Amino acid sequence: MAVSQPTQEKESEDCSLLPLVHDIIKCMDKDSQDVHQELAKLKVKIQEAREQISNMPGVDSSPLEQQQQLATLREQVRTKNQLLQKYKSLCMFDVPKAS
Amino acid sequence: MATVVEKSTKERLLSALDDLEVLSRELIEMLALSRNQKLPQTGEDTQILELLVQRDREFLELMETAQQQGKVHQEMQLLEKEVEKKDSDIQQLQKQLKEAEHILATAVYQAKEKLKSIDKARKGSISSEEIIKYAHRISASNAVCAPLNWVPGDPRRPYPTDLEMRSGMLGHMANLPTNGVNGHLPGDALAAGRLPDVLTPHYPWQSSDVSVGMLPPHHGNDFGLEPPGHNKENEDDVEAMSTDSSSSSSDSD
Numbered sequence: 001m002a003v004s005q006p007t008q009e010k011e012s013e014d015c016s017l018l019p020l021v022h023d024i025i026k027c028m029d030k031d032s033q034d035v036h037q038e039l040a041k042l043k044v045k046i047q048e049a050r051e052q053i054s055n056m057p058g059v060d061s062s063p064l065e066q067q068q069q070l071a072t073l074r075e076q077v078r079t080k081n082q083l084l085q086k087y088k089s090l091c092m093f094d095v096p097k098a099s
Numbered sequence: 100m101a102t103v104v105e106k107s108t109k110e111r112l113l114s115a116l117d118d119l120e121v122l123s124r125e126l127i128e129m130l131a132l133s134r135n136q137k138l139p140q141t142g143e144d145t146q147i148l149e150l151l152v153q154r155d156r157e158f159l160e161l162m163e164t165a166q167q168q169g170k171v172h173q174e175m176q177l178l179e180k181e182v183e184k185k186d187s188d189i190q191q192l193q194k195q196l197k198e199a200e201h202i203l204a205t206a207v208y209q210a211k212e213k214l215k216s217i218d219k220a221r222k223g224s225i226s227s228e229e230i231i232k233y234a235h236r237i238s239a240s241n242a243v244c245a246p247l248n249w250v251p252g253d254p255r256r257p258y259p260t261d262l263e264m265r266s267g268m269l270g271h272m273a274n275l276p277t278n279g280v281n282g283h284l285p286g287d288a289l290a291a292g293r294l295p296d297v298l299t300p301h302y303p304w305q306s307s308d309v310s311v312g313m314l315p316p317h318h319g320n321d322f323g324l325e326p327p328g329h330n331k332e333n334e335d336d337v338e339a340m341s342t343d344s345s346s347s348s349s350d351s352d
Contacts, residue, residue, distance in 0.1 A: 080185035
């Protein structure tokens, strides 16, 4: 947990556009010619973020809907397990007593 | 109350990214314009910057949510695979149960049929003594088996006798003579054993009471079956075959 937390934060920071905007403003303050390069970086970053979002699995639904689907699936597995147990525990050779 | 459809995380992410793009462009353009024209800052750029920071934070939160959803998605895929496996197991079990049901239904049907036969047999039951008596009656007349000391010419033989052979389809097809052809005795008389006393022979295998009314020797028993040109060897064959017969006709008496 202690290891995964900084990793997650790092990943989130990687997605942020603010550092690039900050770099652009700095270049503008300095009247640097690198501003165009920085602007291009920002465009590329935005484009990459779009592609990344499009390829992300499991984001086609809201978290709430996803939790509902997950609960439904768990319920299905539980029901099917019960059914299987019921089938397997059937007494095939239980002969009813003759009246 | 109208149901509010919550937007998917992807839509929210893309929307946030669009907002970030627009806000950052606007901020940069505004700053560039103000620096080029040496205009005083109106405070609008500060608002845009605040909005940009806020929207960026939301975007990061959404990205975290999306990553969590990715993990949940993996779990869901595992669960879906498990559901498929369970479905296949259930179908297999159902198939086996159907087969077992079919086998059991067949067995039950056969058992019911047997019970019906048993009931039927019980209703029309015959005592074993009566059956034994009947068997004695049949065997006493040599209807099912020739005597142990039987030799060709002995009329004590099992069915079919000449009468049955003549009255059967084969006898009719051959259009055999039935009444004194070629000096032979009539078939009816042969079958009934009604012979003149002078013709009645006495054989060593015959007891005194059995010999009365027996058929004559010399294959008198086979006269009716003998077609024209029939020789003695063939006659012996026919008799031997008849002796081997294990026919148990119930008409003997």
